[in-house]
Amino acid sequence: MLTRTDLRGSTPTLRQLRRALPRGGTDVNAVLDTVSPVVEAIAEHGATAALDYTEKFDRVRPSSVRVPATVIAQARQELDPAVTDALEESIRRARIVHAAQRRETTVTTVVPGGTVAEKWIPVRRVGLYVPGGNAVYPSSVIMNVVPAQEAGVDTLVVASPAQADFGGWPHPTILAACALLGVDEVWAVGGAQGVALLAHGGQDTDGTALDPVDLITGPGNIYVTAAKRLVRGVVGIDSEAGPTEIAILADDSADPAVVAADLISQAEHDVLAASVLVTDSVALADAVDEALIGAVSATKHSERVRTALSGTQSGIVLVDDIDAGLAVVDAYAAEHLEIQTRDARGVADRVTSAGAIFVGTHSPVSLGDYSAGSNHVLPTSGSAKYASGLSVQTFLRGVHIIDYDRDALAEIADRVVTLADAEDLPAHGEAVRARFGETAK
Template sequence: MLSRIDLRDRDLTARELLEVVPRADLDVSHAVEVVTPIIADVRERGADALREYAARFDGVELDQIRVPADRIEAALESQDPAVLDAIREAITRVRAFHEATVPPPVEIEVAPGARLAQRWVPVGRVGLYVPGGLAVYPSSVVMNVVAAQAAGVESIAVATPPQRECGGEPHPTILAACALLGVDEVYAAGGAQAIAMLAYGAEDLCDPVDIITGPGNVYVAAAKRAVNGVVGIDAEAGPTEIAIIADDTADPEFVAADLLSQAEHDPLAGSVLITHDEHLAERVEEALGRRADDTKHLARTKEALTGVQSAVILTSSIDQSIQVADAYGAEHLEIHTRDADEVASRIRSAGAVFIGPYSPVPLGDYMAGSNHVLPTGGTARFASGLNTTSFLKAIQYIRYDQAALAEIGHKVIALANAEDLPAHGQAVQARLEG
């Protein structure tokens, strides 16, 4: 089912590794051309445009784009108590972790009378996008909202597609998650039109935000690219992916189950096994084929597993497996090896690392406490997953007294003159003369 990439006895450069690892074929640039007129239309016509796109793309006639607060609260009554209990537990764990990761302020004296400080200040307002395509994602509500709340953001708007089977409202499980988190500003808007509404606002409906976060399809990613700079964005999320580093100690049933768990997300989802044990690879492939035949979402799962983005990568050693994993830069990376903690400590590129046989990716998707909004498409080589700093700005503060400035003033003047910016130096000289 999975294709094979055999890297044994091949000494590849970092550039060659980037070219050989499997990737989904995703053309965000083309999607930008599609969404640009939609964004312009929403910016120009606001709510009227949103209603027209809801009818065209979602098949619903919207009476109200903003969901009334009482409908958000009422969604709690329709939910399975076990689901509400699970959401509450996820909120508790995600909040505990994110509050603990808020960076502290820093203040130092670099010389007598020369003080510097840095404070982390939350943005005023954020827009959180929650997808609603092939599945329902209350977990994405938790991940985005809790991270923003832990950072201290005071104004939070959630946009999520209207559902025809729900009378044009968002899915009630999404609304219930918002209710549990105390979010009462929810819009039945999806796709590029929702991103445009959040970025530019819509008169008498929605105020513009400072940052937009949250996953979505290629058109949501394209819309976020288009408005980046007008507002901040977290990332251009692509199809989900998992890579697993495994050796002869790995349980092939665990590995197969985890590869399958990501493949059911999307036909473009990537499932990659990296191992220097060919016998393990064969056992995983057998288990994967058997499990895939019994899975609910068989069509999209098989399409994902047989796509160019999924593969078994055979390596010559655990060291080469680590090199391949770093080149791949997986959104989710599982470690199923002996000395898993040591292997994990050597990883430089991954959105999140799941260590050992009892830390599967679905744990992080829902309940671990970590955030599941993670970099995709290899961007983990330079980007981080959603966290509290996604909603914080670092502001630096500088305070020198007269003596501290006098001590280094001549050096500032020397550098200013070297850069042919004499007025810079004169601003300091005026103080030295004074």
């Protein structure tokens, strides 16, 4: 089922590694011409256009963009108690981790009388996108809302697709998760039109304002990603998320049934999802292939899983040893990286490129998806080489506050003037001289 790439007996360069490894992805540029008219229409016509596109794409037209408080309250009241308990515990653990990420103002004395402070200011208003599609994602509500709240964001709006099966409102479990987190502004609009409305704002069907946001976070399909690219600059975005991916670095100590289960768990998301095993054990590779045969047939979304696992984005990479395997996973820079080897923690400590690292047999990606306390909004498509997952820092802006008195400025003034002249910007130097009653020479 899984194609194999055999790197044994070779020492590929980084460029060669990146070209040889399984990699899927989607071409966002290919849909920009489709998405651009949607974004432009909503920029001009606001909520009316967003509802028109919702009716066209989702086959339902909610009576308003903003979900009524009574609908949110009802969803919370009717949520299965076991799901409520699980969500509340996930929220509690996420708050523990994200509260520890808060940054405090620091003040550095550069010279006597001269300080530079760094103050962390929350983004004022944030739009949090929660997808629909193949599954229901209350966990995405938690992963987006909790760090924003811990950062101190003033107002949050969650946007999620309207659902014909639920009266034109987002899925009740999404609404219930919002209620548990204290989010009372939820918009029944998804896809590219949802992103565009978050960026540009509009007026709801009852005439109330739908204020635009300053930052949009959250995953979505290729059309959502394209819309985020098109509104970037009007607002900030967290990232351009691609299909989900898992890489597993394993040796012959790994349980093939566990490895197979983890590969399937990511393939379950989407036919474009990537599942990659990197191992120095041919015996493990063979055993995993064998375990997949029965496990794929038995899983609920077997056709989706089978398509993902047989795609060019998935496969097994054979290497000479774990050192070579580390080079491979660093070149791949997976969204999710599991380490299932001897001394798994020691091996994990040597990884330099991954969105999140899951150590040992008992730290599966599924745990991180829901209840580890970590965030599951992570860099994809190799962007973990330079990007981080969603965190409190995503919602903060570091602002320097420069405070020099007269003596401190006088002490450095000549050097500032020298540098200004060196850059042929003499007015910069004159701005310093003017403070001491000097004129241009």
